[in-house]
Amino acid sequence: xxxxxxxxxxxxxxxxxxxxxxxxxxxxxxxxxxxxxxxxxxxxxxxxxxxxxxxxxxxxxxxxxxxxxxxxxxxxxxxxxxxxxxxxxxxxxxxxxxxxxxxxxxxxxxxxxxxxxxxxxxxxxxxxxxxxxxxxxxxxxxxxxxxxxxxxxxxxxxxxxxxxxxxxxxxxxxxxxxxxxxxxxxxxxxxxxxxxxxxxxxxxxxxxxxxxxxxxxxxxxxxxxxxxxxxxxxxxxxxxxxxxxxxxxxxxxxxxxxxxxxxxxxxxxxxxxxxxxxxxxxxxxxxxxxxxxxxxxxxxxxxx
Numbered sequence: 001x002x003x004x005x006x007x008x009x010x011x012x013x014x015x016x017x018x019x020x021x022x023x024x025x026x027x028x029x030x031x032x033x034x035x036x037x038x039x040x041x042x043x044x045x046x047x048x049x050x051x052x053x054x055x056x057x058x059x060x061x062x063x064x065x066x067x068x069x070x071x072x073x074x075x076x077x078x079x080x081x082x083x084x085x086x087x088x089x090x091x092x093x094x095x096x097x098x099x100x101x102x103x104x105x106x107x108x109x110x111x112x113x114x115x116x117x118x119x120x121x122x123x124x125x126x127x128x129x130x131x132x133x134x135x136x137x138x139x140x141x142x143x144x145x146x147x148x149x150x151x152x153x154x155x156x157x158x159x160x161x162x163x164x165x166x167x168x169x170x171x172x173x174x175x176x177x178x179x180x181x182x183x184x185x186x187x188x189x190x191x192x193x194x195x196x197x198x199x200x201x202x203x204x205x206x207x208x209x210x211x212x213x214x215x216x217x218x219x220x221x222x223x224x225x226x227x228x229x230x231x232x233x234x235x236x237x238x239x240x241x242x243x244x245x246x247x248x249x250x251x252x253x254x255x256x257x258x259x260x261x262x263x264x265x266x267x268x269x270x271x272x273x274x275x276x277x278x279x280x281x282x283x284x285x286x287x288x289x290x291x292x293x294x295x296x297x298x299x300x301x302x303x304x
Contacts, residue, residue, distance in 0.1 A: 004115035008055045008087075010123075015089070019127030021098040021219045022087075024117075028066070028105030029172040032195035033204030035134030038228070039211045040102055046224045049090035049100065053120060057083050060106035060113060087120060093222040099126065105173045113173060114180045121186060128219060129181060129188040131174040132211045136200035140256040141239055145210045151189035152182035156218075189218060196256075199239075205231035 023043075025036040043049075061083060071079035085103030092098060101120075106113045121129060139146065149160035174190065181188045191214045193207045209228045216223050243250050 002112065004112055004119045006056075007059065007109075007112060007116040008053050008120065010053050011051060014052045014124070015097075017089075017097055017099075017124055019125055021221060022101060022121065022124075022126045022129045023098065023215065024101045024129060024131045024174055024177065025133070026085075026101075026103060026105035026172075026174055028107075029174065030133060030135055032134035032136040032197075032200035033193070033202065033207035035193045035195060035204070035207035035211050036132050038203060038205060039132065039208035040100070042208065042212075042228050043090065043100065043223065044088075044102075046227065047090045047092065049088045051086045052089045052099070052124075053087040055085040055103070055113075055116070057085050057103070060085065060109055061104060062107035065107060066104060093224055096221060098219075098221055099124065110173050110176050111180075114177045117177055118181060118184055118186070121181070127187065129178070129186065130215055130219065131178060131188070131190040132193070132215060133174075133191075134193045134195040134200070134204075134207045134211070136197040137194040138256060139194050139196050139260050140253050141196045141199060141204075141206070141236070142253065142257060143260050145207060146194040147210060147214050148192040148194070149189060149214070150178070150192075152178065152187055156187060156189045191215065191218075203235075205235055 023040075025040045027037060031037055066083075068083055069081040070077055073079075083104050085106070086101070088100045088102065090098055090100055101117065120126075135148070137146070147160060148163060149157035150163075151157040178188045178190055191211055193210045193214075195204055195207045205228050209225055209232050212223045212225055212228065215221060243253060
């Protein structure tokens with residue numbers, strides 16, 4: 001394997017940091033409700049930040065599987081949206097510095113990428129790495145969103161209900177990164193926000209809000225949430241309008257509420273993952289109707 005340090009470059013003016021937190025959110029893996037992406041976009045839009053390191057995307061991405069966008073203007077190419085995989089230095093609302101690794105998930109060279117990120121972690125003295133995304137679950141939007149937490153040490157996630165068993169799932173670059181960091185003795189945690197399966201393909205701001213709240217509790221970072229909270233309230237109101245107009249959807253949501261409440265009373269055992277064999281009320285129809293409704297809202301009010 002080539003040297004991991006060849007995969008990235010630091011900017012010239014990287015400051016000395018005191019065990020900063022590094023948030024990691026890579027596009028391309030499961031992210032129900034756009035939980036990770038919306039949270040990342042929100043932080044980048046509201047906090048001061050600058051790039052301190054860049055990864056070699058040409059060596060990591062398959063452009064034919066995820067073609068970057070270009071603009072053709074009459075008779076020439078005028079714009080190219082070049083993908084970036086970068087580490088940014090940001091400051092939270094209290095002025096505390098932290099790092100953010102964002103960009104597309106690598107298509108290849110995962111081991112080399114994980115080793116390179118570990119190199120960055122060690123060179124910048126990172127104290128804790130945090131990943132976050134959304135996963136579809138058979139849960140109703142009318143109940144608090146749950147979170148599955150995992151970490152390189154049990155005490156890092158001791159306040160969260162454990163999964164309760166083994167499950168085999170497709171791997172991801174962030175998951176491999178956490179696995180390799182654990183082997184090297186570094187602290188890392190991850191949060192998978194439970195997103196209602198019928199909203200998994202839509203942008204669901206409540207999932208991003210839950211992700212940021214989980215990160216704040218785990219790290220002490222003071223992260224802004226006002227805009228996300230307002231967006232979540234608007235979306236919740238729109239969903240309630242849809243439910244009020246459809247007895248069929250209302251009945252399906254009620255069924256999910258009963259299943260959710262029974263699970264939390266420990267009356268049932270097992271998983272609430274949306275793709276489990278356990279029957280859930282009209283999931284596909286529910287999802288399709290919600291997606292149509294939310295798309296109509298976006299067309300009427302693009303800024304929402």
